[in-house]
Amino acid sequence: MNPRKHTPKTFSGTNYSVVWSEIVKNIKILLAYPVVIVFWAIFPVFWFLPFIFQGEAFVGGLQSASFAEIAGTPNYVPFLVVGAFLNSYVLASLWGLGESMRREAYQGTLDYLLASPCNKAFILIGKALSESINSTLFAISQMVICVLFFGLEITIGAIMPIIFIIVLLIAGLYGIALMLAALSLQYKQSHDIAHVLDYVFYIFTPVRYPVQSLPFWGQLISKLLPLTYALIAVRSIIIMRQNVFFIYQEMLYLLVMDALLIFLGFYLFNWVEKKTKKSGTISHF
Amino acid sequence: MEKTCTEHYELRKVPCPSGFTLANLKAELRAIWESNVKEWKIELAYPISFLRSLIEPIVFLLPFLLYGLVLVGGRYSENLKQLVGTGDIVSFIFVGYMIMGFIGTAVWAMGFSIRREQWFGTLESIYTTPTSRLSLVLGMALHSTMHQSIGTLLEFTVIYTVFGLALKIQGILPTLVVFALMMFALYGLGIFVSALGLVLKEGWIVAEGLHSIMMILSPVAYPLAVLPNIVQQISLVFPTTPALMGMRSFLLKDYTMEMVGNVFLHLLALDISWIIFGVAIFYLTDRYVRGRGALGKY
Amino acid sequence: MVYDSVDEAYSIQTVNLTKLFKKRRHFGIFGFLKKRAKEKESSGREKDITVALDHVNVNIRSEELFGLLGPNGAGKTTLVKCLSTTLLPDEGTATVNGFDILKQATMVRSSIGLAIGGERTLYWKLTAKDNLMYFASLYKIPRNHAKERVDELLELMGLSDRADERLEDYSTGMRQKVAIARALLHDPPILLLDEPTLGLDPTFSRQIRNLIRELCKKEGKTVLLTTHYMEEADEMCDRIAIINDGKIVAIDTPTNLKAMVKETELVEVTCYNLPHNIEDHLRALCPNVEVITALHGEEEKGNPSRIKIMGGSAEKYVGTVVDALHKKRARIVNLRIGVPTLEDVFIKLTGAKLTEGGSPEE
Numbered sequence: 001m002n003p004r005k006h007t008p009k010t011f012s013g014t015n016y017s018v019v020w021s022e023i024v025k026n027i028k029i030l031l032a033y034p035v036v037i038v039f040w041a042i043f044p045v046f047w048f049l050p051f052i053f054q055g056e057a058f059v060g061g062l063q064s065a066s067f068a069e070i071a072g073t074p075n076y077v078p079f080l081v082v083g084a085f086l087n088s089y090v091l092a093s094l095w096g097l098g099e100s101m102r103r104e105a106y107q108g109t110l111d112y113l114l115a116s117p118c119n120k121a122f123i124l125i126g127k128a129l130s131e132s133i134n135s136t137l138f139a140i141s142q143m144v145i146c147v148l149f150f151g152l153e154i155t156i157g158a159i160m161p162i163i164f165i166i167v168l169l170i171a172g173l174y175g176i177a178l179m180l181a182a183l184s185l186q187y188k189q190s191h192d193i194a195h196v197l198d199y200v201f202y203i204f205t206p207v208r209y210p211v212q213s214l215p216f217w218g219q220l221i222s223k224l225l226p227l228t229y230a231l232i233a234v235r236s237i238i239i240m241r242q243n244v245f246f247i248y249q250e251m252l253y254l255l256v257m258d259a260l261l262i263f264l265g266f267y268l269f270n271w272v273e274k275k276t277k278k279s280g281t282i283s284h285f
Numbered sequence: 286m287e288k289t290c291t292e293h294y295e296l297r298k299v300p301c302p303s304g305f306t307l308a309n310l311k312a313e314l315r316a317i318w319e320s321n322v323k324e325w326k327i328e329l330a331y332p333i334s335f336l337r338s339l340i341e342p343i344v345f346l347l348p349f350l351l352y353g354l355v356l357v358g359g360r361y362s363e364n365l366k367q368l369v370g371t372g373d374i375v376s377f378i379f380v381g382y383m384i385m386g387f388i389g390t391a392v393w394a395m396g397f398s399i400r401r402e403q404w405f406g407t408l409e410s411i412y413t414t415p416t417s418r419l420s421l422v423l424g425m426a427l428h429s430t431m432h433q434s435i436g437t438l439l440e441f442t443v444i445y446t447v448f449g450l451a452l453k454i455q456g457i458l459p460t461l462v463v464f465a466l467m468m469f470a471l472y473g474l475g476i477f478v479s480a481l482g483l484v485l486k487e488g489w490i491v492a493e494g495l496h497s498i499m500m501i502l503s504p505v506a507y508p509l510a511v512l513p514n515i516v517q518q519i520s521l522v523f524p525t526t527p528a529l530m531g532m533r534s535f536l537l538k539d540y541t542m543e544m545v546g547n548v549f550l551h552l553l554a555l556d557i558s559w560i561i562f563g564v565a566i567f568y569l570t571d572r573y574v575r576g577r578g579a580l581g582k583y
Numbered sequence: 584m585v586y587d588s589v590d591e592a593y594s595i596q597t598v599n600l601t602k603l604f605k606k607r608r609h610f611g612i613f614g615f616l617k618k619r620a621k622e623k624e625s626s627g628r629e630k631d632i633t634v635a636l637d638h639v640n641v642n643i644r645s646e647e648l649f650g651l652l653g654p655n656g657a658g659k660t661t662l663v664k665c666l667s668t669t670l671l672p673d674e675g676t677a678t679v680n681g682f683d684i685l686k687q688a689t690m691v692r693s694s695i696g697l698a699i700g701g702e703r704t705l706y707w708k709l710t711a712k713d714n715l716m717y718f719a720s721l722y723k724i725p726r727n728h729a730k731e732r733v734d735e736l737l738e739l740m741g742l743s744d745r746a747d748e749r750l751e752d753y754s755t756g757m758r759q760k761v762a763i764a765r766a767l768l769h770d771p772p773i774l775l776l777d778e779p780t781l782g783l784d785p786t787f788s789r790q791i792r793n794l795i796r797e798l799c800k801k802e803g804k805t806v807l808l809t810t811h812y813m814e815e816a817d818e819m820c821d822r823i824a825i826i827n828d829g830k831i832v833a834i835d836t837p838t839n840l841k842a843m844v845k846e847t848e849l850v851e852v853t854c855y856n857l858p859h860n861i862e863d864h865l866r867a868l869c870p871n872v873e874v875i876t877a878l879h880g881e882e883e884k885g886n887p888s889r890i891k892i893m894g895g896s897a898e899k900y901v902g903t904v905v906d907a908l909h910k911k912r913a914r915i916v917n918l919r920i921g922v923p924t925l926e927d928v929f930i931k932l933t934g935a936k937l938t939e940g941g942s943p944e945e
Contacts, residue, residue: 035487036487043493046501047497050501051349051352051506053511053512054349054352054353054356055356057362057510058357058362058374059356059362060364064358066355066356066359067355067356192337195337195341202344203348208348208352209351301723302723303693315720319720327708330709406703407704407705407706409699410699410704410705410765411721413669413697414692415690415692415721416723572671576670577604578602
């Protein structure tokens with residue numbers, strides 16, 4: 001005799017449909033804010049204008065011999081512009097995916113997500129993919145602005161390697177973002193952790209200046225961040241006109257880092273989810 | 286259906302100061318102070334966030350300094366000396382960056398005061414009190430000003446210790462006066478932004494955009510002279526521009542009383558303009574939002 | 584001051600108060616490609632406008648506990664918002680404590696205490712005391728007096744022991760008590776209470792209701808209470824206005840309102856297997872009956888359906904109804920002949936039902 005009074009219904013959808021639904025949901029929400037789309041497509045580039053003007057004021061032109069000694073190129077404008085472009089992925093991962101769980105909690109939907117029978121990993125993959133789609137579209141827009149207004153030159157042969165590096169960068173950043181999302185389930189002040197991570201990237205990655213301009217301990221921290229390798233690699237291709245084989249070391253570091261960060265991210269998320277379900281604090285904010 | 290009432294009821298008098306009286310002014314000032322205290326209490330309920338926000342000015346300043354040092358290959362820039370009369374890039378950037386946080390006061394703290402209350406769900410309750418709505422915004426301004434001042438002091442301590450700063454002591458007093466005048470105008474700007482925040486649900490974009498524009502147009506990290514001429518003229522509309530030019534003159538160079546007078550007059554004119562403009566827009570949008578019934582909606 | 588013809592002062596008086604809202608439709612990503620034909624209603628108003636208040640005229644006497652009863656979306660909160668000056672009406676005006684809501688808004692705000700039901704209307708990261716002290720300053724209460732007043736109110740609410748705990752650690756009922764305490768800080772003559780027992784359990788609801796009654800009767804406050812719980816309105820209010828679709832459909836004492844359906848007995852049949860077209864069938868059989876409403880329950884879960892019939896003397900049609908249900912194979916479990924409630928008044932006046940959840944069903 002079946003002890004269950006009501007047998008739960010099962011449906012034919014798969015976990016992959018969860019991924020797709022998550023992507024569609026996030027994109028629909030984004031499209032409800034057209035001003036936000038326009039903002040992210042344009043503004044991150046203009047945040048670097050003060051550095052460009054500063055450079056002009058200090059060196060009296062668009063090239064600096066002192067800069068060339070450390071950075072390998074006297075042209076600081078393309079150096080900055082590449083930094084701006086790749087930095088937008090950091091912002092997307094930290095404040096997009098990283099804070100996504102916190103946003104679900106604010107909206108009151110987190111409980112329902114976690115109570116659903118699907119595998120949570122697929123929800124996170126969906127979130128990550130939708131953030132990637134958004135970031136890439138914004139990045140393309142920013143790149144067009146850089147090419148048109150800042151004289152950035154990108155050859156056709158450089159496009160595929162750049163895309164590959166960006167994919168590697170995104171994977172690593174999302175490993176970090178997953179860890180942040182996990183922490184946001186447990187610690188209600190995860191917003192501060194996101195800020196601190198943002199500060200670390202802000203100071204210790206060569207977005208605005210070469211790694212060598214940091215003190216020794218700063219350079220060590222820099223080497224632990226995926227953005228560092230991505231920036232070195234992309235600048236080598238675009239500014240130094242090196243070919244892909246020249247940057248194989250940076251790509252290798254990125255691959256190893258990605259594997260580690262993604263593994264840690266998923267592991268931490270599962271562990272924290274179980275822990276917070278036990279303590280009952282999962283949807284507090 | 287309604288019964289006719291034959292009894293006489295008296296309406297109740299309400300003891301509450303109003304109009305242009307000293308009692309009302311005192312009550313409004315007290316409301317501003319209490320709004321400030323309330324903000325501090327909420328902020329200190331998140332101690333980690335509070336501490337982080339204190340180090341934030343230093344975090345955002347450091348890249349400007351490191352970048353400048355790398356570009357120039359040291360601390361002294363001949364080109365800067367020719368442009369503004371001083372070549373010490375560290376002191377130059379620091380004086381500019383000191384006021385960065387106060388731009389945030391106007392744009393973010395004041396600009397988002399009303400939206401924050403909407404998010405808390407307390408806006409309608411506040412709006413049904415007899416206190417002026419502007420007092421709420423000014424209370425947030427006071428809190429943010431105090432907060433930024435603490436951050437700036439900390440920033441000064443760290444930068445002075447690590448890099449050293451060449452500032453003239455006799456320039457401190459006129460700098461403080463210029464700072465005060467700048468803040469009045471920034472409060473007017475902040476009131477304007479808070480009005481926008483009431484109308485635009487994605488008002489943070491306006492705030493971020495305005496903040497970015499002010500950062501670019503104001504000579505925070507570079508002298509005004511590097512900007513195109515027309516942009517320089519537009520820049521003079523923002524109080525941060527004459528304030529920064531004045532502060533740098535007072536703290537980094539020798540200055541004359543004529544220079545001081547020009548800066549003060551410019552800022553005074555901006556104070557009057559921005560305050561009138563901000564308050565007018567605030568009251569117009571208040572009416573508009575109350576007409577639309579959007580006060581309670583986040 | 585506003586007076587009626589017979590030396591009467593109204594604490595709250597509205598004159599043709601009207602509020603319209605524009606509907607915002609969303610048609611999806613490519614909605615701008617879809618044609619949206621605008622059709623004018625016969626009254627001349629476009630279908631894209633929602634009439635939240637439709638020329639509302641209400642007079643509330645001093646020291647009266649006045650109820651505003653209606654389903655969700657009827658216009659109750661809109662009326663409260665207009666009276667509290669947070670919403671500007673499109674037509675008409677009102678006076679609160681003799682002050683015009685449009686021209687003397689500050690004095691209106693000094694005269695009212697507002698308490699809205701719901702989760703978030705206070706600062707959760709502050710203690711109850713901090714919250715009340717802050718709002719006291721906004722009511723321009725001098726500091727020393729505010730301290731005494733806050734202590735007094737916390738004592739009244741039974742929260743003195745927990746005055747220094749943050750609101751995030753309070754239950755919903757306790758937070759609502761703090762919200763009502765806030766409305767009383769400046770001892771206003773008028774209280775606007777918008778669904779104050781919303782979301783509260785029966786114990787807290789009862790406490791809040793008792794408190795409201797005391798405030799009205801013992802402290803002489805005028806209370807405008809909005810609710811969609813008819814038992815609450817019936818139990819507490821001196822007079823009730825029934826509002827639906829922005830219109831006031833009736834204003835009177837609960838007794839007089841129920842007397843509107845007094846000659847009409849209510850027959851309520853509880854049954855299973857209630858057919859879906861039973862209302863039309865019974866109307867055909869009993870043409871003199873005024874109201875027939877079928878409430879279909881979730882019968883598979885054990886919740887029976889009910890059918891309510893009102894119309895004159897029950898003995899004239901009860902037999903017909905029972906026979907008809909038997910023939911339709913309904914299984915009757917209970918039959919009640921009783922006195923109509925306010926819900927029945929509402930049904931009679933509007934043709935809609937005021938459910939416990941407050942959503943009108945027709």
